[in-house]
Amino acid sequence: MSRQRFDAISESQKRKPIHIDEKGRRSELFATNVFNEERRLQYLTKDALESVQNAIFSGSKINRKIADQVAEAMKAWAISMGATHYTHWFQPLTGTTAEKHDAFFDLLPDGRALEKFGGGQLVQQEPDASSFPSGGIRNTFEARGYTAWDPTSPAFVYGTTLCIPTIFVSYTGEALDNKTPLLRALSAMDEAATAVAKYFDKNVVKVNATLGWEQEFFLLDKSLAQSRIDISLTGRTLIGRPAAKGQQLGDHYFGVIPSRALRFMKDLEQECLKLGIPVKTRHNEVAPNQFELAPVFEEANLSVDHNQLLMDVMNKMADKHNFKVLFHEKPFAGINGSGKHNNWSLVTDTGVNLLSPGSTPMKNLQFLTFFINTIKAADTYEELLGASIASASNDHRLGENEAPPTIFSIFIGSQLGHVLDELEGVSKGKLSPEEKTELKLNVVGKIPEILLDNTDRNRTSPFAFTGNKFEMRGVGTQTNCAKPMTVLNTIVAKQLRDFKKEVDTLIDKKNLKKDEAVFNVLREYIKTSKRIRFDGDGYGDEWQKEAKRRKLSNNKNTPSALQIMTSTESLALFKDMAVLSEAEVKARQEIEFEAYVRHLQIEGRVFDELVYSQVIPAAIQYQNKLIKNVLGLKDIYGVAHKNLSDGQSGIIEQIAEHIVSLKKSTDAMTDARRKANKINDTQKKAFAYCDNVKPFFEDIRKHCDTLEQLIDDRLWPLTKYRELLFIK
Ligand code: ADP
Ligand code: MG
Secondary structure, eight states, rough: OOOHHHHHHHHHHHHHOOOOOOOOHHHHHHTTTTHHHHHHHHHSOOOHHHHHHHHHHHHHOOOOHHHHHHHHHHHHHHTTOOOOOOEEOBBBBBBOOOOEESOOEEEEEOEEOOOOOOHHHHEEEEEOOOTTTTTTOGGGGGGGGGEEEOTTTOOEEEEEEEEEEEEEEEETTTTOBHHHHHHHHHHHHHHHHHHHHTOTTTTTEEEEEEEEEEEEEEEEEHHHHTTOOOHHHHOOOSOOOOSSSSSSTTTTTTOOOOOOHHHHEEEHHHHHHHHOEEEEEEEEETTTTEEEEEOOOHHHHHHHHHHHHHHHHHHHHHHTEEEEEEOSOOTTHHHHHHHOEEEEEEEEEEEBTTOOSSHHHHHHHHHHHHHHHHHHHHHHHHHHHHHOOOOTGGGTTTSSSSSSSSSSSSOOOOHHHHHHHHHHHHHSOOOOHHHHHHHIIIIIIGHHOOOOOOOOOTTTEEEEESSSSSSEOOOOOOOOHHHHHHHHHHHHHHHHHHHHHHHHHHHHOOOOOOHHHHHHHHHHHHTGGGBBBOSTTSSHHHHHHHHTTTTOOOOSSHHHHHGGGSSSHHHHHHHTTSOOHHHHHHHHHHHHHHHHHHHHHHHHHHHHIIIIIIIHHHHHHHHHHHHHHHHHHHHHHHHGGGHHHHHHHHHHHHHHHHHHHHHHHHHHHHHHHHHHHTTSSSSHHHHHIIIIIIIHHHHHHHHHHHHHHHSOOOGGSHHHSSHHHHOO
């Protein structure tokens, strides 16, 4: 009998919610560990303060003398907060965060010790970068990579370390991380959106993209999670029979949060607040043991950093509370997986949400401009948006009738759809005074009222307009939001830039008034971007067919989805918008293919181990018990035993059949892996894993899960779903 499962169960049953110190009011706790504006005011000289504020607002450079002052101030503050070390905190293309800690410590020539941290250390570091993925950008003789301070995301003290958010670039300046292209995309967006916003308000100087993510996750007891190698090594259960009771009763969703989980959440929220992560809502999700945490939205770069930091804090906090957090998109078969909706909008420095209708017709025309340009951008680059969220683990979730399909479409609701239909009828060229009045009063002017009761939110749409923002719903739980945010902001920026050119041409060449020109261009966009709009059931088969007719892409796996990254159009887009060079895009694609292969390779190996060291031995053990029983019956009853041992014999045979099939599939899978591993071209290798290795997983699982049902519970070595999924 396998002890591990039963030891883990008894361990988990002894757990009690652990004590936490409840620390004062949330507003008092907020950002106490962040070197934010309040601290800067307190610690920086006037020159330094101004220089940092300018860098944040307009991206201007900070000179070395000022950097020294900032470093000195940060150090003084951090030490007062109990920090002993500092680190450049960055987001390499592994998808997670990285840090290398150095002590605030140096020796003077005379042997005296002092705490040192200068502008040099603040601004730039040279971590040993050779083990981070570069997609071939870094030659080994130039293995150096640099991290460079990002002043737009404030430094913070985490534990006893001052963390300085940084970008990570190669010696030759290419981006090696997720932050660099995001910052470039946000800067392109600022430029393009500000130019367009000026049509409506001359005072706008800057436009920021905003992001509010909704982080879903599963919480498992630590011992139970550790008792299974598949959860430990792949973050999901590769095999396992769904529990008799799953989510069908719907009693977990928005139900009372179990006490151990609640204690964890409270502790987590306090830590998040101190770090300046503005967490706001928490609730149970659909599946048992599934939860969601969402913050107040923030400027996109900061929000991305906060999401990455959150996942890290969650892992550490879970450990403290004897939990393991699963960020995998599909940890369990038969119940919902997890996602991370990305809510996105644009806001001006004057505080106006550009995707929110306003109180005047002009404000509403501004809204329509940004709204329709977003639709148009999504229509042109739908496939690229799909690529930005593709990953081996997210493949399990997309299109599984619990998450949006792999087809990218936009939901805007029938009322706004009706507005666009009306605008499609706007006259070409100059508009008559009557038409203008009609538009003002009965179309554009009606939008705010319409949106007030626009409650029909379609949960099956991958990109839904939800009143004052768009919500990207296919993003994976573990995905760094920088990836979809880079693409979304790049394509909308490009679209807005094109829009501005077209409107200006109509004003200059055709002598149209500004609003006439805007209406004329929008009318054409509405006509040419219709195929991306879909308000129906995104989960249905009918949509699959309809989408095909509309020639929308529908890439059902990651290797196929990634192809578009290096198309002529994509390369031109990233280059034109100065977001990624051709070499950078190719490197990124290569890294994605590599990650896909590695992911499936590990799963394949874990399958080998599960099947040969756990499932088959358990099956044989039980089979032997049955055989002994049948032989015993034969001893006692002679020929008459047949009637008595029919049931047992049947199970013996069933077990034998499953073992044969299981062995066959597992060996064939291993063989397919061996063949795939010989392929040098990473892209071809990814397809080989996808087409030749992965299909065996399902068959292997099927046999394992049937054996789980057949075999004596006490002999089954793997912690079962019902044990994993119902914490108190
Ligand atoms: P749900 O999608 O669950 O119905 P809400 O519509 O209330 O929830 O919003 C969810 C998320 O949307 C939150 O994380 C919030 O921060 C974010 N959000 C709200 N307004 C904006 C905005 N203007 N820009 C970006 N995110 C936003
Ligand atoms: Mg949502």
